[in-house]
Amino acid sequence: MLTQEMALITQDDLLLPGGRIEIRVAGPTGLSLVAQVLKGHYPLAFGMSKSNAKPPCYPLATQCEIIDFNQLDDDCLGIVLEGQQRVKILSAAQRRDGNWIARTLACNNWQNEPIEGEFELISAALEQFYQVNPALFDLYSDLHLEDATWVSQRWLEVLPLYNRDKQVLVNQPDCHKTMNFVLDLIKSHAGS
Template sequence: MAAQLPSLEVPLFPLNTVLYPGGQLQLRIFEPRYLDLVRECTRTGSSFGICLILEGSEVGAPARPAAVGTLASITDFGHRADGLLGIATEGGQRFRVLRTRVRSDGLLRGDVELWPTEGAQQVPVEFALLPTILERLIETMGPQWRAAPRSSYDDAGWVGFRLAELLPLAGEEQQQLLEMTDPLQRLAVLRDILPRFQKG
């Protein structure tokens, strides 16, 4: 019998984007339910879950989230120039939502099953072009990764997740890449997607 995966209860933040493990995301917080979420997480040092929105919107009535998301830890916060609260988050483990409920203030909470962290795998020679393309993308679009150690570019999981977040992919494509559990399969899909973005 397969070992049961660890589970926990977390507040959920449905968004129109996907957060990947190790990824960084800046968020503007203004709705009371999400201000409460930030207060709870900073007070207890806990994480919250970010899930892609399948139906609905980021504001107003609770949206329907994708079943697989990523834990987010708050790494920094402060008031932005527009007076709103801004937070910086970092992606942790992925999870599958088992069940959700909506609190009276509209905040979605979920019982989630944590996925194991992907182990490091060397980028195989047939995907050798992908780290080079990623390096170029980081130069122009991903300044937060410019100081990444060279060894990161040898890790199939890191390369795949960074390409997935920097390429202009549709939400369902981002979600598909998040849900893959094999880093080499993820690289294969990205390799097949890349010609779409190459200038003719």
């Protein structure tokens, strides 16, 4: 069991392998964490916030890379993260500087598989969603709309669900439950 220490960023958002998110980093604590990651001191894990918990996130997180950054209008740092690998948070400690360092264990990513049959509706709906949300669309150079895992993970990142409900789907061994959930949601919405 090979564990690894990672710097931990937690937010109310979900980031999964293949996904991208732009986050705002402010203050010396956040900037210090980004600097340590960029200097290669720690890999970076992104976890979905869990209120009043230690560590401050759900146990399943995503190791990610900083793929872009820019200065925002308010002089904060905007960084774009890309999810790479699912990891389980085994433990975490908050350092004196306020940053969290987590002991993690790599988990299996969902395997890529083709979208077929009625599930192609999910892919088409995601493409439409990105067209009306250009800020999200602009994060990606390629959309993998033919891949059921990629499409279902992008839906989990953007659907307005409670974090605990997203975690139920994220903790499945593959994308099938998420695909069925999203398809039922689209069908029920189309019928109303």
